[in-house]
Amino acid sequence: MKTEAGSEKGSSKVTIYDVARQAGVSPSTVSRTFSRPDRVSISTAQRVQQVADALGYHSDMVDSRSGSQGRGLVAVIVPDLGNQFFTGVIRNIQDECERFRFETMILETRESITKERRIVDTVAPVVSGIILVSPRMPDAMIRKCAQLRPLVSVNRDVRGVCSISIDVSKGACQAVDHLHTLGYRSLTYLDGPAASWSGGIRWRQIFSECEAKGITVKRSMPCAPTFYGGYSFAEKYLDDPTGAVIAHNDLMAIGLIVALRRLGCECPRDVSVIGFDNDTMSMVSTPPLTTIHMSLSALGRGAADLLMSRLAGAASSTPAPTVPAHLIIRQSTGAKSDKS
The missing domain is CATH 1.10.260.40 (lambda repressor-like DNA-binding domains)
Structure with a gap:
């Protein structure tokens, strides 16, 4: 049953x-x-x-109410429209939804769990389905939301809810191995939002790889996943520098590099920095950023396809599909110097 x-x-x-x-x-x-x-x-x-x-704990998909009342409209809910990762995912969701003749409604929570739940409750009566991108709500609350309309969770695996996420294990392993090869034996993880499930997965993988290689790793307090979130961490980093930093995303990594430069600390001369996402800014930053690439096309289109399948009455995939990640090496990482 x-x-x-x-x-x-x-x-x-x-x-x-x-x-x-x-x-x-x-x-x-x-x-x-x-x-x-x-x-x-x-x-x-x-x-x-x-x-x-x-x-069989939460092995069955949550039963959702029919989405026929909001025929042809999908709500896409994201934490931050200023983040290129989310806008990239949105565009791919839109493209795939259009292929099925569905329009999209884009809504921003600004990292607020309360607002995220309020938006779901508001739009559920008027849409066919909901796509939650990097939701911040607890698992139980997401399952409750999935009862209102067919729902897909993106970049977060929720038991009992149709989900698609990024498998960062390979990319994290490559990043730590790259820094180890360059001579680093300590590094800092610049953390993102406390409620970020994907951030928790990244930290766990990085910590495990560092432990296996004998690298000491320090984790910062949660920071805003923005340019200014990384920028504001620079002075704190210089209080106890490790020589290498892996940031929660590219925006934070670039913000950190800019702030450190103003404080006389150059990348990669004095510190090597790696980000997550491989967004456009990572390619044009100074220096170009070493980063962990995650396919926004595969993530966004995959999410839309899952929702279309749910709306058509198809069973959900088991296990939940994942999108692989891998390291792209650019000029923000270099061999450990005496200063670093």
Whole structure:
């Protein structure tokens, strides 16, 4: 029997406590595995996910109300329209929706969980389906939203909800290996928003790779995922420099480089910097930015295709599809010097 909470075993549904008991961890660890992946190790996360799969925890897709009332219109909800990553995803979603003769409504949450939920509740009665790009809401709230209309979560894997995300494991491994080859034995991770699921995944992968290579890694406090978020971190970085930085995204990496230059610290002479996204700014920045490429075309079009399939009544893909990432080396990284 299908339920909002997931599959049932016998007469009772599988709960977070069942998963915790079987995996030998606390219920809060199970919760963090799915909503705050940065707070659990890869080995623990894998064990919890394996147990959750075996028990059928949220293995069934959430039942959604029919989207016929809002025929031909899709709501695309993003955290920040000033971020090229999100605008790139939006354009690809629009292109693919147009192919199916659907129009799109673009809405911005400005990183607010409250506003994100309010927007979903407002638009649900008038749209056929909803695409949440990098949603900040907790998993349980996203599942509730998925009951209102067919919904796809982009850049975040939510159990019980149709999702597509980026597999950053290869790109993160390549980035850490690149810095290790250049001679760095310590680095800083410039963190993004605290509520970012993808940011938590990036940190977990980077930390794991650094641990395997004997690299000391420090994590900054959460910062705004903007140029100014990176810019404002420069003085803090210089209080305890590591010689290398991996930033949550390209905008933050470029902001950091600009601020450090004004403080007399040149990239890559004094510090090597790597970003995530490979957006247009990364190619024209000074110096051109070494970054982890993620295909916005595959992510956006894949999300739209998933929603169109849901609207047509097709079953969701299991496991959820992922988009691979890989490192692109440019001039913002160089061999470790005595100064760095």
